[in-house]
Amino acid sequence: MIENESANDLADCRPEAKTVLDEYYSVQFFLDDKGPTYLFKLRNISSDRPCILVKQDSSVFKELKVGDILDMEYNQPESFGAGRLFKTQIASKRSHDRYSGHSIVELFIIDNQDGKRD
Numbered sequence: 036m037i038e039n040e041s042a043n044d045l046a047d048c049r050p051e052a053k054t055v056l057d058e059y060y061s062v063q064f065f066l067d068d069k070g071p072t073y074l075f076k077l078r079n080i081s082s083d084r085p086c087i088l089v090k091q092d093s094s095v096f097k098e099l100k101v102g103d104i105l106d107m108e109y110n111q112p113e114s115f116g117a118g119r120l121f122k123t124q125i126a127s128k129r130s131h132d133r134y135s136g137h138s139i140v141e142l143f144i145i146d147n148q149d150g151k152r153d
Contacts, residue, residue, distance in 0.1 A: 055085040055144065059109040062087060062142070063118070066098050066105075077109075077142075080133075084126055084141040091130070091138050099140060101125050107142070122146040 056079055063074040073095050075087035089096045103125045110118035126141040 055109070058111065059085075059118070060112040061110045062107045062123075063110065064105050064107040064123075066095065078139075080131060080139055084143055086139045086141045088131075088134055088137050089140050091136055096128075096138060096140075099125050099128065101127055104145065 056077055059077055061074060061076050062085075063072055065072045075089070077085045078088055080086060080088070089099070105123055105125070106120055107123040108118040108120050121144045124143045124145050126143040128138050128140050130138050
C-alpha cells in the first residue's frame with residue numbers, strides 16, 4: 036500500500052474529480068452479498084475522473100470489470116457516520132508506471148441520491 040501520495044496528484048484535478056475529491060475521501064463497496072466490504076482511498080492520478088488504486092493480483096481487481104455498475108458508499112474525511120451512496124460505473128482499468136504491481140481503476144458516478152447525473 037502506498038502511503039506517501041504527492042500533493043500534485045490532487046492539484047491537477049479536472050472538474051468532476053476535483054468536486055468528488057473535495058467532498059469525499061474514500062469509497063467502500065462489496066461485490067456480492069456474501070463477500071467482504073472493500074475500502075479504498077479516492078485519488079486523482081492524471082485523470083479526469085476519481086479513481087482508486089488496486090493491487091493487480093488482488094481478488095477485487097480480478098472481479099471488477101469495466102462497465103460494471105456498483106452501489107458505492109463515498110465517505111467524507113474523518114466521518115464516523117454512514118457515507119453517501121452513489122451508483123458508480125467502473126470506467127477503466129489501467130496500469131500505472133509509478134505504482135508497480137497496481138492498477139488505476141477509474142470511477143464514473145452515474146447517479147446520486149437526488150437522482151441527478153454527475
